[in-house]
Amino acid sequence: MTLRFTVSATDGAARRGRLETAHGAIDTPAFMPVGTAATVKAMTPEAVVETGAQIILGNTYHLMLRPSAERVAKLGGLHRFMNWPGPILTDSGGFQVMSLSQLNKVSEAGVSFQSHIDGAKYDLTPERSIEIQHLLDATITMQLDECVKLPADDKRVSEAMQLSLRWAERCKTAFKLRDGYGLFGIVQGGTNGALREQSAKGLIKTGFDGYAVGGLAVGETQAEMFATLDVTTPHLPQDRPRYLMGVGKPSDLVGAVQRGIDMFDCVMPTRSGRNGQAFTRRGTINIRNARHAEDPRPIDEHCRCPACRNYSRAYVHHLVRSDEILGSMLMTAHNLTYYQDVMQGLRAAIAEGRLEAFAAGFHAGEASGDI
Numbered sequence: 001m002t003l004r005f006t007v008s009a010t011d012g013a014a015r016r017g018r019l020e021t022a023h024g025a026i027d028t029p030a031f032m033p034v035g036t037a038a039t040v041k042a043m044t045p046e047a048v049v050e051t052g053a054q055i056i057l058g059n060t061y062h063l064m065l066r067p068s069a070e071r072v073a074k075l076g077g078l079h080r081f082m083n084w085p086g087p088i089l090t091d092s093g094g095f096q097v098m099s100l101s102q103l104n105k106v107s108e109a110g111v112s113f114q115s116h117i118d119g120a121k122y123d124l125t126p127e128r129s130i131e132i133q134h135l136l137d138a139t140i141t142m143q144l145d146e147c148v149k150l151p152a153d154d155k156r157v158s159e160a161m162q163l164s165l166r167w168a169e170r171c172k173t174a175f176k177l178r179d180g181y182g183l184f185g186i187v188q189g190g191t192n193g194a195l196r197e198q199s200a201k202g203l204i205k206t207g208f209d210g211y212a213v214g215g216l217a218v219g220e221t222q223a224e225m226f227a228t229l230d231v232t233t234p235h236l237p238q239d240r241p242r243y244l245m246g247v248g249k250p251s252d253l254v255g256a257v258q259r260g261i262d263m264f265d266c267v268m269p270t271r272s273g274r275n276g277q278a279f280t281r282r283g284t285i286n287i288r289n290a291r292h293a294e295d296p297r298p299i300d301e302h303c304r305c306p307a308c309r310n311y312s313r314a315y316v317h318h319l320v321r322s323d324e325i326l327g328s329m330l331m332t333a334h335n336l337t338y339y340q341d342v343m344q345g346l347r348a349a350i351a352e353g354r355l356e357a358f359a360a361g362f363h364a365g366e367a368s369g370d371i
């Protein structure tokens with residue numbers, strides 16, 4: 001095994017773990033800020049470290065188009081290029097090809113598409129995706145998969161899941177084994193328990209360093225997402241990390257950790273932060289709302305972030321309303337800090353066997369309003 005994952009405590013299906021990689025260790029459950037174009041938008045690497053994040057996500061689709069994987073490799077790889085010293089997980093590009101590119105077509109060979117930037121044509125095969133992620137020097141590489149938007153009929157979901165299994169094999173064959181680097185398979189199967197079990201068993205037979213749960217947060221309800229996790233994670237190995245992609249809002253994180261998920265990534269804290277949405281222990285506020293225009297209090301008086309330590313809601317309201325760059329910086333730092341504090345709370349609660357009480361307190365806080 002090239003990635004060492006140890007579970008130090010469990011509480012129900014939840015696990016407190018640690019993943020050792022070539023670029024540093026990750027305490028799980030962990031949230032990965034999204035660094036799409038080799039940057040976590042509006043944040044320097046130092047600011048990202050200060051939030052408590054240990055690992056970030058890079059997007060293969062964006063980087064292969066601009067500046068290209070070959071150029072990043074020539075410049076020493078993604079860690080050097082963006083001065084991020086810790087682990088980086090890169091996606092395989094498949095999901096973003098389907099959601100961002102034009103004229104994309106899926107075949108047994110892979111996905112062909114035209115760049116949304118300049119219309120240039122690309123063929124992304126499992127082998128090329130692995131090669132691109134190798135050129136980026138990704139710490140954790142993701143298999144190329146086919147994710148189906150929900151709702152979809154079982155036949156469609158089953159075909160995509162079987163294709164993803166065949167691509168998983170090809171990715172494993174193409175992946176260069178290096179100590180401290182890993183390759184994750186992706187479980188597909190929509191909200192269908194039998195298809196999820198078949199996918200999990202197929203991936204385990206091939207063997208991966210970690211297992212992602214794909215095909216969720218694509219239009220289903222939170223209840224459907226949780227129900228799918230309930231019939232998926234029990235089939236996954238206890239001694240390997242589980243990664244739920246594209247999730248989510250804070251209550252998604254709490255519920256998914258309770259169902260055995262160890263890793264997350266989501267654009268919500270960064271993207272919605274730039275749009276004025278601030279996450280707090282008592283729910284979310286939109287700082288653009290007029291009621292904050294003269295509020296001298298910080299966004300969250302318990303928060304340790306640069307925004308809450310040094311600025312009023314009134315000032316951040318002014319910055320965001322004025323579309324000032326500092327507004328994006330402060331909102332992003334706040335939201336990422338809040339997300340990391342939720343993860344830290346979950347890790348401590350699992351270690352001390354009080355996850356249920358933590359979750360109850362979390363939900364009570366979110367429902368309390370008066371923010």
Ligand SMILES: C=CCOC(=O)Nc1nc2cc3[nH]c(NC)nc3cc2c(=O)[nH]1
Pocket residue numbers: 090091092093094095142143144145146147186213214215216217218245246247265
């Ligand atoms: C992202 C890391 C590695 O992912 C892949 O290489 N492929 C992949 N990405 C996804 C991303 C998702 N975002 C959401 N909601 C915002 N749902 C998603 C589902 C998938 C998926 O099924 N596969």
Ligand SMILES: [Zn+2]
Pocket residue numbers: 299300303304305306307308309333334335337
């Ligand atoms: Zn804050």
